Amino acid sequence: MKINIFLLIALFALGCREPKPKSEKDFLIADVTLVDPSDGSLHDHSFVEIDAGLIIGITTSKPEDSSYKTVIDGRGMFLMPGLAEMHAHIPSPPASRESVEETLLLYLANGITTIRGMLGHPSHLELREQVESGEVLGPRIFTSSPSLNGNSVQTPEEAREKVTQYQKDGYDFLKIHPGIKREVFDVLVATARETGIPFAGHVPVDVGIRHALMSGYASIDHVDGFLEGLVPEDMNADPTANGFFGYNFTTLADPALIPSLVNLSREHKVWIVPTQSLFERWFAPVSAEALLAEPEMKYMPVTTLTNWKIRKEQSTAPATGFTKEGWEKFHSIRQQLIKALSDGGYGILLGSDAPQLFNVPGFSIHHEIRGMEAAGMSKQEILKSGTLNPALFFDEEDKFGRIADGLEADLILLRENPLQDLEALKKIEGVMVRGKWLDRKTLDKKLNVIATRAKER
Numbered sequence: 001m002k003i004n005i006f007l008l009i010a011l012f013a014l015g016c017r018e019p020k021p022k023s024e025k026d027f028l029i030a031d032v033t034l035v036d037p038s039d040g041s042l043h044d045h046s047f048v049e050i051d052a053g054l055i056i057g058i059t060t061s062k063p064e065d066s067s068y069k070t071v072i073d074g075r076g077m078f079l080m081p082g083l084a085e086m087h088a089h090i091p092s093p094p095a096s097r098e099s100v101e102e103t104l105l106l107y108l109a110n111g112i113t114t115i116r117g118m119l120g121h122p123s124h125l126e127l128r129e130q131v132e133s134g135e136v137l138g139p140r141i142f143t144s145s146p147s148l149n150g151n152s153v154q155t156p157e158e159a160r161e162k163v164t165q166y167q168k169d170g171y172d173f174l175k176i177h178p179g180i181k182r183e184v185f186d187v188l189v190a191t192a193r194e195t196g197i198p199f200a201g202h203v204p205v206d207v208g209i210r211h212a213l214m215s216g217y218a219s220i221d222h223v224d225g226f227l228e229g230l231v232p233e234d235m236n237a238d239p240t241a242n243g244f245f246g247y248n249f250t251t252l253a254d255p256a257l258i259p260s261l262v263n264l265s266r267e268h269k270v271w272i273v274p275t276q277s278l279f280e281r282w283f284a285p286v287s288a289e290a291l292l293a294e295p296e297m298k299y300m301p302v303t304t305l306t307n308w309k310i311r312k313e314q315s316t317a318p319a320t321g322f323t324k325e326g327w328e329k330f331h332s333i334r335q336q337l338i339k340a341l342s343d344g345g346y347g348i349l350l351g352s353d354a355p356q357l358f359n360v361p362g363f364s365i366h367h368e369i370r371g372m373e374a375a376g377m378s379k380q381e382i383l384k385s386g387t388l389n390p391a392l393f394f395d396e397e398d399k400f401g402r403i404a405d406g407l408e409a410d411l412i413l414l415r416e417n418p419l420q421d422l423e424a425l426k427k428i429e430g431v432m433v434r435g436k437w438l439d440r441k442t443l444d445k446k447l448n449v450i451a452t453r454a455k456e457r
Contacts, residue, residue: 024067025051026435029413032074034058034403037081037383040419048079050409053435058405070437077429078417080383081402082113082139082410084390085365087221087273087351090141092121100127102450103361104138106299109443110362111425113410113433114390114400116351117143118201118221120171139433140410142394145171148188150179150204156187163188167195173218176201182211189215205239213264219271219349219393222278226337227330230257244283248321250330258340265345271393272341273351276371277364279334282357285324288312296363299450300355301457308357339376348377349393350386369422379419409435 027050034043049057049066057063085107091099107115115138117124124143130136145166146152153159159180166174174192176185176199185207192199198218203209203225212225220226227246230253231237242249265272281291288309291297297305316322342348352368354361365386372382391401400410411432416424430439438446 023065024069025049025056026068027051027070027072027409027432027437028062028066028068029072029074029079029411030062032077032079032413033417035078035080035383035414035417035419036403037380037387038402040380042078042417042419046074046079048403048411050432050435053409055403055405055407055409058403072413072430072437074413076415078414078424079403080412080414080418081387081400082412082431082433083111083350083365083386083425084114084116084401085112085139085351085354085362086116086219086349086386086390086393087118087275087353088112088115088361089119089353089355090115090117090121090124090127090143092119092123098453101136101138102299102453103355104131104136105446105450106361106363107139108137108362108431108433108438109428109447110365111412111428111431112139112362112365113412113431114140115142116172116390117141118175118353120144120146120175122169125170134434134436137433137436140400140408142172144173144175144200145169147175147177148180148199149177150181153180153184153188156184159184159188160191163191163197164195167192167197171197173197174199174201176204176217178202178204180204180207182206185215205242208239209261210264213261213268213270216268217270219273220265221273221351222275222353223272223334223337223341226261227253227333229261230254230333232257243321244315245279247283247326247330250326250333253333255333255336258337259344261337262340262344265341269346271347271349271389272338272345273349274334274338274372274375275351275353275368276334276338276375277352277359277367278356279331280371281359281367282312283315283322283327284331285316285327288358291358294358296360297358299360299363299447299454301454303457304355312357335375338372342372342375342377342381347389347392348372348381348385349389350382366423366426369425373422379422382422383418 029048034046047059120143128141131138200219203212209225209229228242231249235252352364354364388401391397400408409432413429414424415427418424
């Protein structure tokens with residue numbers, strides 16, 4: 001009998017103990033549909049736990065053993081990885097810090113949580129670290145070196161010196177611009193390989209697309225050099241007469257040569273960043289007035305918009321040889337190249353080149369996406385080009401590009417399904433960047449401040 005009494009007392013004592021407190025985590029995104037661009041699948045009724053900037057759990061029912069500082073109701077909405085803008089530009093001195101931070105916010109407001117800065121400056125190295133530490137709000141930054149071009153590297157010795165220095169400085173990759181002579185380029189490439197720094201960007205005329213592909217670019221941007229590569233050798237065309245990204249060679253181009261260039265890009269593992277929006281807005285038969293009337297232009301300073309109008313009208317004036325008929329043929333060839341490179345090349349990366357003529361940071365990515373879709377890319381491939389592909393490109397798929405346990409919480413909450421209609425990417429309920437949540441109200445407030453300041457510049 002004593003044993004039973006002791007047992008009852010013990011059980012009573014256990015029952016009187018206070019329950020173990022639930023662990024408090026930062027966020028729960030509840031009952032949301034996950035979008036997986038890697039395979040185009042949807043996962044309904046998902047619960048995503050986030051703490052200390054990381055995704056720490058994904059379940060199909062609300063976890064019972066945790067409490068949360070913030071619960072985000074995801075019912076009827078879609079959660080996908082944050083996008084990457086793989087041809088971005090970041091203001092550099094003498095631009096103000098205010099201008100830099102506004103540019104970063106414009107990217108974030110459009111769901112862009114990673115940017116690849118394509119014209120580096122020493123100030124961007126510090127900015128990269130400030131964003132990483134949370135001191136500055138912005139997308140994750142990868143930054144190029146300052147420009148390597150026909151003026152900055154005129155000799156093999158200069159190429160060797162600058163590549164070595166930029167690698168020591170800590171830039172993520174080298175930016176190649178036009179004008180570099182082939183012998184200088186080859187030394188640049190050899191030094192880049194020795195020091196272990198990638199290179200990307202334009203294809204100098206003296207180098208040519210085939211030699212460029214075989215040299216192992218990390219990425220070729222703007223589909224640069226490809227149209228020139230479609231001109232048969234027996235045409236004996238003067239390579240320096242190519243015009244704006246090969247426009248002058250449009251009538252000489254033979255699309256039958258596309259597969260050979262696609263094969264080279266795949267064989268040498270060269271990614272392609274189309275920046276198609278440039279060729280459908282800046283270098284295109286659409287008026288500056290029509291572009292200036294677009295809603296996103298309110299976020300750019302008046303002086304910038306005036307400059308864009310002047311430059312567009314100069315570059316597409318009749319005296320330049322630009323015609324609507326010529327552009328349509330040029331545009332068609334570019335679309336064929338993009339589709340072929342998507343289907344059979346090494347891979348496509350989402351990038352619009354912003355800020356550039358009538359490409360407002362963040363907003364221009366939507367124009368780019370429409371251009372990629374018009375070229376024949378599938379919705380899933382386009383989403384993949386801005387999520388998983390950039391992570392693979394940087395060899396950081398264990399950090400971002402997917403929604404998975406242990407990855408950084410870079411997320412977009414959408415009101416509609418982007419796999420059904422890519423216009424859904426404009427219908428953002430909120431953006432999370434490495435665990436910092438920016439809801440629609442916060443984004444709109446910040447955007448309104450930028451629009452107000454733009455009127456005064």
